Amino acid sequence: MILLLLMWEFFKTGLFAIGGGLATLPFLYEMSVKTGWFTATDIANMIAISESTPGPLGINMATYVGYNTAGVAGAILAPIGEVLPSIIIILIIAKVLEKFKENQIVQDVFYGLRPASVGLIAAAGVEVVKVALLNTANWTGFTLASIMATVNWPCLGLAALLLVLTRLPKIKKAHPLYFILGSACVGIAFGYLGWS
Amino acid sequence: MKILWELFLIFARIGGLTFGGGYAMLPMLQKEIVENKSWATEEELMDYFAIGQCTPGIIAVNTATFVGYKVKGILGGIVATLGVIAPSIVIITIIAAFITNFMDIAAVTYAFAGIRVCVCVLIFNSVLKLWKNAVKDIPALVIFLAIFFLSLLTDVSTILFVVCSGAIGFAVKAISRRMQAKKEGGEAK
Numbered sequence: 001m002i003l004l005l006l007m008w009e010f011f012k013t014g015l016f017a018i019g020g021g022l023a024t025l026p027f028l029y030e031m032s033v034k035t036g037w038f039t040a041t042d043i044a045n046m047i048a049i050s051e052s053t054p055g056p057l058g059i060n061m062a063t064y065v066g067y068n069t070a071g072v073a074g075a076i077l078a079p080i081g082e083v084l085p086s087i088i089i090i091l092i093i094a095k096v097l098e099k100f101k102e103n104q105i106v107q108d109v110f111y112g113l114r115p116a117s118v119g120l121i122a123a124a125g126v127e128v129v130k131v132a133l134l135n136t137a138n139w140t141g142f143t144l145a146s147i148m149a150t151v152n153w154p155c156l157g158l159a160a161l162l163l164v165l166t167r168l169p170k171i172k173k174a175h176p177l178y179f180i181l182g183s184a185c186v187g188i189a190f191g192y193l194g195w196s
Numbered sequence: 197m198k199i200l201w202e203l204f205l206i207f208a209r210i211g212g213l214t215f216g217g218g219y220a221m222l223p224m225l226q227k228e229i230v231e232n233k234s235w236a237t238e239e240e241l242m243d244y245f246a247i248g249q250c251t252p253g254i255i256a257v258n259t260a261t262f263v264g265y266k267v268k269g270i271l272g273g274i275v276a277t278l279g280v281i282a283p284s285i286v287i288i289t290i291i292a293a294f295i296t297n298f299m300d301i302a303a304v305t306y307a308f309a310g311i312r313v314c315v316c317v318l319i320f321n322s323v324l325k326l327w328k329n330a331v332k333d334i335p336a337l338v339i340f341l342a343i344f345f346l347s348l349l350t351d352v353s354t355i356l357f358v359v360c361s362g363a364i365g366f367a368v369k370a371i372s373r374r375m376q377a378k379k380e381g382g383e384a385k
Contacts, residue, residue: 090247
C-alpha cells in the first residue's frame with residue numbers, strides 16, 4: 001500500500017514539475033508536510049548529495065525518499081513513478097512530431113526554438129561557472145582585492161588547461177569521461193594542497 | 197533485442213556520468229548519441245531540449261525518452277529512460293543505506309570541486325557546437341541573445357521563453373517568405 005502511495009505522490013510531482021530538477025522542490029516541500037515521510041532538512045541534505053552524485057535531482061530525491069520510506073522496493077518504484085508521466089507525454093509528442101516533422105509550420109517554430117534552447121543552456125552554464133570558478137561570498141565590489149579574492153585561481157587554471165586540452169587534435173576526440181575523471185583527481189590534489 | 201540492450205547501456209552510462217543537472221548531460225549526448233551512434237542529429241538534440249523545457253518532468257529523462265523512441269519506438273523510449281535513471285537509483289540507494297555522512301568525506305568534496313570545473317568547460321564546448329548549428333542568421337542571433345540575458349537576469353518561467361521563441365521563429369519565417377514572394381513577383385513583372 002505504501003508503495004502505491006509513494007508511486008502516486010511522485011507521479012504527481014513528475015506530472016506538475018516543469019522545467020528541470022529544481023522545479024520539483026516546491027512539490028517535495030509540500031509532500032514532506034503532508035506525508036511526514038521526510039523533513040525539510042532531508043531535502044537540504046539531498047540537494048547537497050545530488051550536487052555530488054551523478055543523475056538528476058528529482059530522481060535522486062525520489063530514490064532517497066523511497067528507500068527511507070519503503071526500503072529497496074521503494075527506492076525503485078518512487079523514481080519510476082516520477083518518470084512515468086513524462087514518458088507518456090514525451091512518447092505522445094514524439095509520435096506527433098514524427099508525423100509533422102516535414103510540416104512547414106513545425107519547421108518554422110523549431111527555427112525559433114533552437115537558438116532559444118542554446119540560450120537557455122548557455123545561461124545554465126553561467127550558473128555552473130559561478131559555483132565552480134568563483135567564491136561569490138568574497139565579492140565586495142569592483143576593487144582589485146575583491147576580484148582577486150572572488151576568483152578561484154587554481155580552478156580557473158584548471159579550466160584554462162581543459163579548454164586547451166579539449167581543442168588539441170587527438171585528445172579532443174576522447175570521451176568526456178576522461179576529462180571528468182582527470183578533473184576529479186586534480187580537484188582532490190588541490191583540496192589536500194589547501195588550494196580550494 | 198540487442199539494440200534495446202545497447203540503448204539501456206548507453207543511457208545508463210550517460211546517466212552515471214551526468215554530474216550537475218540535466219544540462220551537464222549535453223556533452224555526453226553529443227559524444228555518444230550524435231558522434232558515436234548517429235542516433236540523432238545536433239538539431240534534434242536542441243529540439244528535444246527545447247521541448248523538454250516546457251513539458252513536465254526532468255530534461256535528461258525527456259531527452260532519453262525522445263532518443264529511445266526514435267531508435268526503437270515506444271519500447272525504446274521506455275528502455276532508454278530506465279537506463280538513464282538506473283545509476284541514480286543504485287548510487288542513491290547505496291548512499292542512503294550505508295553512508296550517512298557522504299558530504300563530510302573531504303576527498304568527495306574536493307573531487308567534486310574539480311568535476312564542476314570540468315563540467316563548465318564541457319558545457320561551454322557543447323554550447324559552441326550547438327551555437328554553430330542554431331545561430332545562422334541575424335534573427336536567430338537576436339533570439340539567442342535575448343533568451344540568454346532574460347533567463348540570466350529575470351525569474352520569468354522558461355516555458356514562456358520557449359513558447360515566445362517558437363512564435364517569433366514562425367513569424368520571422370512567414371514574413372521573410374512573404375517578402376521573398378513579393379520580390380520574385382516584382383521581378384516577374
